[in-house]
Amino acid sequence: MGKHVKKRKKFKWFILISLFLFILLVAALFLTKKIRIAALWANGYEVHGVDVSHYQGKIDWHELAGQDIDFAFIKATEGSTHLDEQFARNWQKAPKEKLMVGAYHFFSFDSPGDSQAEWFIKNVGSLSGKLAPVVDAEYYGKKDENPPDERVVQENLHKILSRLEEEYHIKPILYTTYSFYSKYIQGDFEGYPLWIRNVYYSPNLDFGSSWTFWQYTDRAELSGYKGEEKYIDKNVFYGNREELEQYICP
Numbered sequence: 599m600g601k602h603v604k605k606r607k608k609f610k611w612f613i614l615i616s617l618f619l620f621i622l623l624v625a626a627l628f629l630t631k632k633i634r635i636a637a638l639w640a641n642g643y644e645v646h647g648v649d650v651s652h653y654q655g656k657i658d659w660h661e662l663a664g665q666d667i668d669f670a671f672i673k674a675t676e677g678s679t680h681l682d683e684q685f686a687r688n689w690q691k692a693p694k695e696k697l698m699v700g701a702y703h704f705f706s707f708d709s710p711g712d713s714q715a716e717w718f719i720k721n722v723g724s725l726s727g728k729l730a731p732v733v734d735a736e737y738y739g740k741k742d743e744n745p746p747d748e749r750v751v752q753e754n755l756h757k758i759l760s761r762l763e764e765e766y767h768i769k770p771i772l773y774t775t776y777s778f779y780s781k782y783i784q785g786d787f788e789g790y791p792l793w794i795r796n797v798y799y800s801p802n803l804d805f806g807s808s809w810t811f812w813q814y815t816d817r818a819e820l821s822g823y824k825g826e827e828k829y830i831d832k833n834v835f836y837g838n839r840e841e842l843e844q845y846i847c848p
Contacts, residue, residue, distance in 0.1 A: 635798070635799060636796060636797055636798055636799055636800065636814040636815060637814060637815055639799065639800040639802075639814070640800075640812070640814040640815075640832070640834050643812075643834035643835065643836070644835075644837075644838050644839070645668045645669065645834060645835040645837065645838060645839050645842055646666055646667060646668055646669075646832065646833065646834055646835075647667055647668055647669035647670055647671070647697075647698075647811075647832070647833045647834070647835065648662070648667055648669075648670050648671075648818075648820075648830055648831060648832055648833065649670070649671040649672070649673070649702065649813070649831045649833060650670065650671075650672055650673065650684075650688065650823070650830065650831075651672075651673035651682055651684065652673070652682050652683045652684040652685075652825065653825050653826055653827035654684075654823040654825040654827060654830055655684070655823055655824050655825025655826065656684065656687065656823070656824070656825075657684075657688060657691070657692075657822060657823045658822040658823065659688075659691045659692045659694065659695050659697075659822070660694075660695060660822075661821055661822035662695075662820060662821070662822035662823065663692075663695035663696065663697050665820050665821070665822070667697060668697065668698060668835075668839060668842070669697060669698040669699070669700070669729065669833075669835065669842065670692050670697050670698075670699050670700075671699075671700045671701070671702050671729070671732055671833075672685060672688045672689060672692060672699065672700070672701050672702070673685060673701075673702055673704065674689070674701040674702060674703060674718060674721055674722050675703045675704070675714075675717050675718045675721050675722070676703065676704035676706060677704070677706035677708065677709050677714060677717070678706070678709040678710070678713040678714050678716075678717045679709075679717065680704075681721050685701075685721070689701065689722075693728075698728075698729055698839075698842060698843075698846070699728055699729060700725075700728055700729030700730060700731065700732060700771075701718075701722045701725070701728070701731060701732070702731070702732035702733070702734050702773065703717075703718045703731065703732065703733055703734065703758070704734045704738075705733050705734060705735040705736075705754075705755065705758065707741060707746045707751060707754075710754060710757065711753070711754030711755060711756065711757030711758035711759075711761070712757045712758065712761055714754075714758050715757065715758040715761035715762050715765070716761070718731065718758075718762065719761075719762070719765050725766050725847040726847055726848065727846060727847065728846065728847055729771075729842075729845050729846060729847070730766065730768045730769065730770055730771050730791070730845045730846075730847055731762045731766055731770045731771070731847075732770060732771040732772075732773050732793065733755070733758055733759060733762070733770050733771070733772055733773065734773040734774075735755060735772060735773065735774050735778055735782070735783070736773070736774055736775045736778050736795070737775070737777065737778055742777060745781060748781065748782060751782050752782055752786055755782065755783075755787070756787075758770075759772070759787070759790065766847050767847065767848050768845070768847050768848065769789060769790050769791060770790065770791075771790070771791045771792075771793050771810065771811065771845070772787060772790040772791065772792055772793065773793040773794075773795070773811070773813075774792070774793070774794065774795070775794075775795045776794070776795075776796065776804070779794070791810035791811070791845065792805070792808065792809045792810055792811075793809070793810060793811035793812070793813065793833075794809050794811070794812055794813070795812075795813040795816075796812065796813070796814065797813070797814060797815050797816055797817075800812070800814075807836065809836055810835065810836055810845075811833050811834070811835055811836070812833060812834050812836070813831055813832070813833045814832060814833065814834060815831065815832050816829060816831050817829045818830050818831065818832040
């Protein structure tokens with residue numbers, strides 16, 4: 599009887615130690631961003647959407663919209679001279695579906711903020727009935743290895759955001775990554791709706807409830823597009839559809 603008890607105790611300890619080591623392994627993979635569990639969190643939100651550009655090619659918006667999609671942000675412009683080659687087509691066809699649609703601008707470190715705003719306004723035109731304009735501010739190329747001057751970047755960001763707010767009578771949405779946020783945005787752009795990219799875990803862990811949109815994956819695969827990129831970005835809104843309507847331009 600005594601031997602059986604000892605064996606059971608040893609087996610119990612073996613299970614406990616194995617479980618503990620498994621938890622440590624998962625935690626290590628999670629903290630080092632080797633595994634992605636963001637989609638599990640994202641499933642708990644009511645309002646889902648995508649963001650697209652020419653990388654998705656010619657989109658069949660009717661097919662795409664039928665896959666639990668409530669909103670779509672479409673790339674319009676970049677810097678002061680670049681227009682996304684699929685913008686006009688996407689901008690014409692997406693609103694025909696039951697989608698809330700918005701346009702975004704990819705912020706450049708290499709041109710003035712006010713001229714970037716004017717380029718967006720010139721190409722997008724009216725946003726009445728559409729979602730607020732988005733400024734996508736993140737590192738690109740090798741800019742993260744040699745970050746541009748903080749004061750200059752903040753000054754140009756303020757210029758583009760202020761001009762867009764003046765034009766569209768609504769605060770633009772500010773899309774960004776954690777690394778860009780911590781260097782250029784934190785503490786200096788209060789009041790702008792925050793769209794945060796985190797493909798690993800919920801931004802609730804870092805921002806609480808102070809975010810508005812969350813890009814939780816850049817590896818979703820949906821039907822309805824055939825571009826050079828097989829994946830599509832998926833997002834959630836921190837609220838219900840009625841609350842999302844508060845971000846529609848007057």
